[in-house]
Amino acid sequence: MERMRESKGGERYNHGTTDPMNCPECGGVSVVEDTTRGEQVCGGCGLVLSDHRIDTGAEWRAFSSEESDSRSRVGAPLRLSVHDKGLSTVIDWRDQDISGRRLSPTRRSEIYRLRKWQIRSRVHSSMDRNLAQAMSELERLASQLGIPRPIRELAALLYRKSLLYKLVRGRSIEALVAATLYAACRIRLKPRALDEVADASRVSKKKLGQCYRLLLRTLNVKVPLSNPVDYVGRFASELDLSSRVQLRTIELLHRSRDFGLTIGRDPLGLAAAAIYVASIMLDERRTQRAIAQVARVTEVTVRNRYKELVLKLGITTAPGGSSLSGSN
DNA sequence: AAGACGAAAGTGGTTGA
């Protein structure tokens, strides 16, 4: 019972959002919500994962459905990718009240003072300044890579955690932001190539890789092994291939995994080669160069994987030349 | 001419002594 009360090292987990991570203590995934206490507790070892959770439910009671409908709350949802979670007050620069009337001179000087302090207080600590900068970099990077909102929010959460662990010390904000985004994509099974993320940010691939590994080690985040199948959808749509080709590609990848062809191989190259084979099989041929470009590997790698695939899966080249047929 | 193929040399990361 005593164990239930201890919160890990003064750390605060995200409040009011779903934590996608396992328990840092036992790695368990069964998280129990204790709504009366406002706590999130690991069902495996009893560690309190977060306390002071925000009750997002209504604070009023309604006794009829009309009453329930007539009461509501408005406002933007909490967003972790905005440094103050979108909660801060904004004082307009216009000297007008809500209905557009001009303010009296005394009122105006009062608002002027309020505005000044509001701006001063918004970014008050070094941590907030860091967050503000990091979150704008995150937005820039994520929109350049076309990464959807939920993954950005997860990246923001990872960044907030790494700030708590003081990982940014001695590293560039850009590198850590890029690393959190890369990790978030992989956690949500929408992996991007390390190259791709490094290109979009001003961070070298090496730095990015170092930051990423540090992130995993320190935050104890479990990232699923990168699976070539996860790349198929994106590559296929970039190459304008039909869903038939996608399905065939996935089938080929499953079979090649059974043959042990995937061990130690770059998943990007595997996905590329499988797409190449499937595109020929289903008569939607794309060139090795085009596929290699999309997958960010070289044609040589596509060729090598393709050769292995054809050899081990017993796919034969028909006398006609370019058409391939599987032997099941 | 474009695309595919293959050889050779070079690169960065991992492993084991």
Add this chain to the structure above:
DNA sequence: TCAACAACTTTCGTCTT
């Protein structure tokens, strides 16, 4: 710390369609 190693890249010449 260093050498060996596997996987991958780059480059370039040749063959095929």
